[in-house]
Amino acid sequence: MTPEELIKKVRKIEIRTKALSHQIFAGEYHSAFKGRGMAFSEVREYQYGDDVRNMDWNVTARMSAPYVKVFEEERELTVVLLVDISRSGLFGTSVKTKREQLAEIAATLSFSAILNNDKVGCILFSDTVEKFIPPAKGRTHFLRIVREILEYEPQHDGTDIGEALRFLTGAIKKKCTAFVLSDMLDVKADGTPRYEEALKVAVGRHDLSVIRVSDPREKTLPNVGLVHAKDAENGSSRWINTGSRSVRDAYARWFRSATSSADRLFLQYQVDHIDLSTDQDYVRGLMDLFHRR
Secondary structure, three states: OOHHHHHHHHHHHHHHHHHHHHHHHHHHHHHHOOOOOEEEEEEEEOOOOOOHHHEOHHHHHHHOOOEEEEEEEOOOOEEEEEEEOOHHHHOOOOOOOHHHHHHHHHHHHHHHHHHOOOEEEEEEEOOOEEEEEEEEOOHHHHHHHHHHHHHOOOOOOOOOHHHHHHHHHHHOOOOOEEEEEEOOOOEOOOOOEOOHHHHHHHHHHOEEEEEEEEOHHHHOOOOOOEEEEEOOOOOOEEEEEOOOHHHHHHHHHHHHHHHHHHHHHHHHOOOEEEEEEOOOOOHHHHHHHHHHO
8 A cells, every 4th residue: 555545545534433423423432431430529518328438537527517528430531442453354355354444443433532532542463462552642643543553564464362452451551441353253273262361351450342343255155166265364275165065054154153152252251242244334333332331
């Protein structure tokens, strides 16, 4: 991608996401992702029903009357996007590749956070953490995140979601709102996720949601006869007879097994998640995620 093409693509994404964030997501985001901390606001006289644990005994002693501390919810959040930039993200048989879809979703979340005066950070990962952009505010920071997601060339090809989650846990000490944007196809030979332990630790420290993006052609194999297929991440290749019903059925079962295993994991650890496809508009999916919270 030339610098001119990159600038044009970033500008196009900015215009679209800015409109969506202002017109649709601003209120939804504000309601769904509230500050989790409590900050001291003021001291006032005790009223019936107040929690006695909030009594300010020093003021009570000075005033000879009961006073309580009043706390209010901190509005400012730290939002961290964990974006999968492994080679499998270059796959796409519709209008966009998975990586392009992820970039636009990440941009929309970033701009919504900035409108809410939140800090936004980004972790770009393959089978290692490729780049970490610490949380910050402002349009310049937002544009940097979008450019990096679109332009960054990963040094590794594979996928290790667990490594990204472990980095999140180690790098961000204060509780944050985190989004994992990936196809989540990081599984063992039996189709079970490799990232369970890291997910378990991360959800104990942060408010985590998963946005899983797939392409329609990943779910089933088309019946197009003998094809030569190459794995974009490990480089292995083989001939596959897609004309065989048993081959197509076996692949479909594997994909369903990998997806349902991840679903069970999300349910077990109470992780909000949505499924989006490269051939669908992501607006409704994000709205569903916001409403679910």
